[in-house]
Each structure stands twice: as C-alpha cells, then as structure tokens.
Amino acid sequence: MSYPVTYHCPRCGAIVELEREGYLADKSVTPYPLEGWTYADADGDIEAADGVRFVCGADGTLRDDDATGCGDPFYLSYVRFEDGEAVEAVPESEYVRLDP
Numbered sequence: 001m002s003y004p005v006t007y008h009c010p011r012c013g014a015i016v017e018l019e020r021e022g023y024l025a026d027k028s029v030t031p032y033p034l035e036g037w038t039y040a041d042a043d044g045d046i047e048a049a050d051g052v053r054f055v056c057g058a059d060g061t062l063r064d065d066d067a068t069g070c071g072d073p074f075y076l077s078y079v080r081f082e083d084g085e086a087v088e089a090v091p092e093s094e095y096v097r098l099d100p
C-alpha cells in the first residue's frame with residue numbers, strides 16, 4: 001500500500017511529494033548521493049533502488065503548483081541493511097549541512 005510523503009529539497013527548501021510504499025524507512029535527504037547506494041529517478045521504479053534521485057522542479061514532484069524549484073538534484077536514501085545491521089554511509093562528495 002502506498003501513500004504520499006513529502007521531503008524538503010536540501011538546496012532550496014522546496015517541497016516534493018512522492019507516493020511511497022509504507023515498509024521503506026528513510027535514512028536521509030542529502031544534496032549528494034551516498035556511497036554504495038543506488039538511486040532511481042522519481043518517476044522510475046523507486047522500490048527497486050536504495051533511494052530516489054530528485055531533480056528539484058524538473059521531474060514533476062513539486063507539491064506546490066506555483067513553486068519552481070532550483071533545478072538541482074538531491075537524494076533521498078532509504079535505510080539499507082546488510083547482515084541485519086543498518087549500513088552507515090558517507091556522502092560521495094562533501095556533505096553540506098544546511099541549518100533549518
């Protein structure tokens with residue numbers, strides 16, 4: 001069973017909305033992909049990957065019709081398990097922490 005969930009773009013704060021299966025747990029939303037994770041496009045098979053690659057404002061996922069987005073990609077990563085343990089991750093590029 002899927003239901004809509006929303007995320008903030010870590011670059012510009014725009015809100016994206018996605019239909020998601022309930023069993024998937026979110027780990028983080030970052031401007032860069034995590035090493036070892038695979039990502040599906042937001043309109044692709046998002047349950048088959050370890051996360052979703054959004055293109056802010058360009059992939060039709062923005063929740064508000066009058067929002068435009070920043071046009072840059074960002075990454076939703078699910079919690080990933082190996083041998084029953086949640087995998088820790090480091091971003092592939094420098095991680096930019098944005099204060100809320």
Ligand SMILES: [Zn+2]
Binds near residue numbers: 013056071072
């Ligand atoms: Zn954005």
